Amino acid sequence: MIDRTALLVLVFAFVFAVFPLLNVGDYLLRAVTLFLLYLILAQSWNILGGYGGQISLGNSSFFGIGGYAAGLLIVSRLSIAVSILLGGLIAAALTFFMIPAFRLRASYFAIMTLFLGAAMQALVTQLAVTTDTPATIYLPLGLISINTLYYGILTVTTLTLALVMILQRSKIIHALCAIKADEDSAESLGINAVLYKTIGLFLMSFITGIAGGLYVAFIGFADPSDMFAIEWGVYPLFMTIVGGTATYVGPIIGAAIFAIALQWLVTFMGTFSLLSLAVLLVIIVLSMPNGIINIVAKFKGATDQDTSG
């Protein structure tokens, strides 16, 4: 009896490992690399936001810190992998002062993440002005081949998928789902809400920070106005909602749709792309709040996707 989710992860890893060998050309390779990166963002957001119901609107801060820190470290001759890893840890460390907010309801958390994202952006730009150094960090050229980077990102994506799968079999996701449904009830069952929310927050911020580092390695430079742009906080929200929050496959579908849609939006909407994304987000969250997965499930006559693996 083979576990469906484990099979999915294996097939996923296999398909995307084989992909570059098919001589698909640079453009498609880059596009798929971005898709894998977006998937990392979506899955990590889903842990705390989807399952746990603690919506983060400011993942751009973790993305930015992780990426920016990684950029600085790489330029200081630290190895790429270690730099990215450290970037993730620094991003996770950022969440330390947010933990007291977990005593409050989820809306407060949401707005705090939003402010954090905006504050980070202002801070970094301000610091650059004060220290009179150009804010953008350029990585040395030819540091890493597109192929190696692809496999590096694929590894992280697969690990993230595996992590969520493991979490689903552990108490953590169940605790988060209970907390999402009703925190008081969860506490009455012996669930330490603050602890589990903190775990979820740590995982989300750590992984998102790593994604930031990967992105910097991918594009070759770290620019604060890009890295800390609020868009990076909106993207995972969009992807997970479109695909289906609190589901395993939802973020995958959402990331795929998003990757295509973003390309289209940037090409045809130009500067309107964030605006269009926001409009789409509002429309989708109002018309299909449970995402594509659950619409499909309804057609099949099944009940809503359950959370056990």
Place this chain on the structure above:
Amino acid sequence: MSLVCENITKRFGGLTAVSHFESSFEAGAITGIIGPNGSGKSVLINVISGYYKPEEGKVVFDQKDITGSNSHTVARLGIARTFQHMRPLMKGTAIQNVALGALFGRESGTMKTAMSEAYQICKEMEFGDLLSKSSDNLTTYERKKVEIARAVATKPKILMLDEVMAGLNPAEVEYFVKMIKSIRDNRKATIIIVEHILSAVMSLCERVIVLSNGRKIAEGLPREIVRDVGVIEVYLGRGLASAKG
């Protein structure tokens, strides 16, 4: 097991919700707490289960002072409770919700054991078809059953039920009375039940505590309580909310 409340006083700003409440609860007994609306019954439950910290007094459970402990700590020590107002259930089937209690609760379970324990409990409580029903499709009666089963799944030493019969028809009330009795018998749990429905209290409780305006005004056997003049006055005498049931 022992639960002792010593001189518990809980204030909200200028209002004293519970005033100098003292009582001890015997192992295996079913104790009822009754009183008009606003008499402090739910507040007392919240104090005991760690959701409120009392201004004065102590809650001593198994000789340990648990006053002011976190609600999840209290749950892990073995005090379970249900909520007066219906709370949303986790998305999933009824049995998955019950399994939550087994997964956490007093003794940490594993994913495997949780489901089988939940199944046991659901069988005992005669869930039948309810087992696999989705949690968004339940009637009031079914939801309450799930909530109680979930609390039972935490393997509590004490189970506190807060107005769990509200909204049930007489047949359902009777069934719940039987169910609660068998929970006490099978699971060796001590039960504290806050109730408005006097018929249930009469048939279920071995001892009844009466609260009014945050104070304990009477305590004793059910049949003594209903004859107590003070109690009758509190319910009927001054034109306040009349007793149901």
Place this chain on the structure above:
Amino acid sequence: MPLPSPYIRVPDGCYDGFTDGQTLNMEVRVDSLVSTAIILSLSISLDPSTLIQVILQGILIGGFYGLIAIGMNVIFGVMNIINISQGDFVVLGAFVSFWFYSIFGLSPLLTLPLIAILLFAISIPVYRVLMKGAMKISIDTALIVAFGISLILQNLMTEFWSGDTRLVTLQFPNITVGGFTIPARFLIVFVLSIISSLSLYAVLKKTFIGKAIIAVSLDSRAAALVGADTERIQQFSFGISILMAGVAGALLSFLYPFVPTSGGAYTFIAFVIVILGGVGNPIGSMVGGLILGVVGSVSSLFGPGWSTFASFMLFVIVLLLKPEGLFRRFGA
């Protein structure tokens, strides 16, 4: 549903909305005084007249902050969500005021009522089309939709009106009070903010619709049971809040320079004040605004970036010590 408590727990027992039965009861908690005193005492080292000047300015700007906070507070009380787009509606109002001035030469002081009505009108379709449906689905959805509205507003304003910094420069004389010079616009904004805030307070307390709003924010189910049309009231509350945002916007247009993305900072300030002053407590919002204004003003003496940091730290401190805010909840 009982008034939203900042604690996740809304324990059954119905004492959350409790007051003494008096109409208003303010307790300035010792710890809030302590934290404010600490910040102020740090500035003892400074020249006292500078300090007083800065405190005065802080009070004046605090009135403005309180005005924005009141708007957010009403929505929070009635609809149980934090309107993330509140600050952006303020900026919208500021832009409208700016264009009235630039194109028609009308002073914001004249167009203020018009802007208020305009924004109230805008709020109607926003509520009907977006917020109402979102609230029906879930609180989280409403939060996301509010976020979406914020993004949409910011981007639309940037698209149509560019990212240039705007300010309505009105020539007012500087007013000298007891040896301290204050730019007149601060005083004007303060007075108008207080008047507007008090007017809203009066509406809530005295008028029928105001009392209905309080009833719904305290317990929407009970209010519905006694015949309140909760739908209409929510729509009206949303409208009132956006109207207040419009008023604040008209004042902002000549108070400080602004850009389309300025809204975020004001949203957060309002949020901090709502928490400080107590959810559903208009007077609390006003006083909380004053406190935050003073704190921000004093800490800006230490450097430009410090005021935001100080406000944020005050917020975290209060969160840790007293999450239900500094003041009692407001009740009818």
